[in-house]
Amino acid sequence: MGKGRAEGSSCRVTIGTAFVLCFLAILIAVGVGLIVHFSENRKFECVFPGIRSGDPTGQTTQEHSYKLFYFDWRGRGELSRMMFTAVGQSFVDRRIDFFKEWPGIKYTMPQYVVPVLEVDGRTNITQSMAITRYLARQFGMYGKNAQEMALVDQIIETVVDIFSGVLKFQETPNATERARVKAEFYKENCPKYLQFLENIVAEGGRDNFAVGDGLTLADLALHVYIEHTEAHVTPSDRPLLNNYTRLAENRRNTERIPKIRDYLANRPHTDL
Numbered sequence: 001m002g003k004g005r006a007e008g009s010s011c012r013v014t015i016g017t018a019f020v021l022c023f024l025a026i027l028i029a030v031g032v033g034l035i036v037h038f039s040e041n042r043k044f045e046c047v048f049p050g051i052r053s054g055d056p057t058g059q060t061t062q063e064h065s066y067k068l069f070y071f072d073w074r075g076r077g078e079l080s081r082m083m084f085t086a087v088g089q090s091f092v093d094r095r096i097d098f099f100k101e102w103p104g105i106k107y108t109m110p111q112y113v114v115p116v117l118e119v120d121g122r123t124n125i126t127q128s129m130a131i132t133r134y135l136a137r138q139f140g141m142y143g144k145n146a147q148e149m150a151l152v153d154q155i156i157e158t159v160v161d162i163f164s165g166v167l168k169f170q171e172t173p174n175a176t177e178r179a180r181v182k183a184e185f186y187k188e189n190c191p192k193y194l195q196f197l198e199n200i201v202a203e204g205g206r207d208n209f210a211v212g213d214g215l216t217l218a219d220l221a222l223h224v225y226i227e228h229t230e231a232h233v234t235p236s237d238r239p240l241l242n243n244y245t246r247l248a249e250n251r252r253n254t255e256r257i258p259k260i261r262d263y264l265a266n267r268p269h270t271d272l
């Protein structure tokens, strides 16, 4: 009897142990599953905002097809063209004739304005800086971390400010009046914003890059929007840009990039 009871209890112990082991195995499996699940989600989150590596070659991005709608001007479209150029990404550069074509297609555009970027023939992105930020994420040109991204953003917002000063004189029809507005711009707003930009580059840029130690959206934005101010050629004997050594050197640095140099030498010449 005693023996039988002993055997029975050892059997119960074995079943109990099996239950405990089973329970532990399930806990471990669920735990591993959760870890895998979250690490995959983290990886996805890291890839999407494009903090990837700052690698401007674009080699690691998926292939997409791009069509840029803009006028036959540099204006608000040129920065996107420069980004495609810098990474060697082909795109359709649809240049719209402002006088002949635009009235006919204006109201087919999502916000009745260009630039518009069509991606894979499926999505249209409107607003020039939304387009360039999207491309910067796709191409790994938005900086390597949150701090660099904030510096890139500060440069973007400041060139938008400087461009509103440019538009003031470009949109003044009377030539005498235009010359007056432009002279005022060079005395007040242009030096002010160039100094702000110089400070940002001095704070966050290394090796003649605007932000961090590699090519980002910021370098190309500075190149395009300073060209809109004409501060790199005005006055012709001692251009204003030369007063800002970091910006001037950054501009030369950008122009030394072979793909950019070739593009600048061969692109259509336009006044705006």
Ligand SMILES: *[C@@H]1O[C@H](CO)[C@@H](O)[C@H](O)[C@H]1NC(C)=O
Pocket: 069, 108, 109, 110, 116, 118, 121, 122, 123, 124
């Ligand atoms: C994008 O806009 C262009 C120009 O209006 C239009 O031809 C095209 O159909 C649009 N594509 C999409 C996916 O909306």
Ligand SMILES: *[C@@H]1O[C@H](CO)[C@@H](O)[C@H](O)[C@H]1NC(C)=O
Pocket: 174, 175, 176, 177
């Ligand atoms: C242009 O502006 C100047 C100075 O304000 C003025 O004297 C001149 O009449 C204007 N010209 C035209 C064509 O409106």
Ligand SMILES: *[C@@H]1O[C@H](CO)[C@@H](O)[C@H](O)[C@H]1NC(C)=O
Pocket: 191, 240, 243
């Ligand atoms: C730029 O520098 C020159 C001398 O190198 C100076 O005469 C000029 O006032 C400066 N311009 C500005 C806007 O600071």
